Amino acid sequence: MVRSETWEQRQQRLKKEYEEYLSGKWHYQYAFKITCSYCDNDFYASNRMQKYCCYRCTNEAYIKRRKERKALEKQKACVMCGKDFKAKKKDAIYCSNACKQKAYRQKSVTDYGFGKIAITEISNT
Numbered sequence: 001m002v003r004s005e006t007w008e009q010r011q012q013r014l015k016k017e018y019e020e021y022l023s024g025k026w027h028y029q030y031a032f033k034i035t036c037s038y039c040d041n042d043f044y045a046s047n048r049m050q051k052y053c054c055y056r057c058t059n060e061a062y063i064k065r066r067k068e069r070k071a072l073e074k075q076k077a078c079v080m081c082g083k084d085f086k087a088k089k090k091d092a093i094y095c096s097n098a099c100k101q102k103a104y105r106q107k108s109v110t111d112y113g114f115g116k117i118a119i120t121e122i123s124n125t
């Protein structure tokens with residue numbers, strides 16, 4: 001038994017086992033031909049659940065997934081103007097300081113100035 005076989009050596013061994021299985025030499029399948037979910041190259045693995053051909057693809061795919069998830073998390077719609085923006089903080093709800101201030105002012109109007117608005121509306125009609 002080789003103590004540390006290279007990736008190529010392992011691939012050759014598994015390929016041989018896979019081809020032997022196809023030719024009917026083995027009753028059970030020990031090697032599987034899989035298409036890497038990251039680089040789309042065919043490779044051989046002893047585990048049929050394996051998705052990536054090598055450590056690098058596993059790692060790259062993980063980084064890509066994490067990036068995509070992060071981008072999705074950060075992409076938010078401003079509650080004030082409705083524009084999409086990239087949130088620097090997880091709890092950010094406004095695209096800019098301007099919107100934040102606008103919202104703050106609007107909030108103080110609805111909270112404390114409602115009666116005042118109602119009166120002006122009535123006097124206008």
Ligand SMILES: [Zn+2]
Nearest residue numbers: 036039053057
């Ligand atoms: Zn790959």
Ligand SMILES: [Zn+2]
Nearest residue numbers: 078081095099
């Ligand atoms: Zn905004």
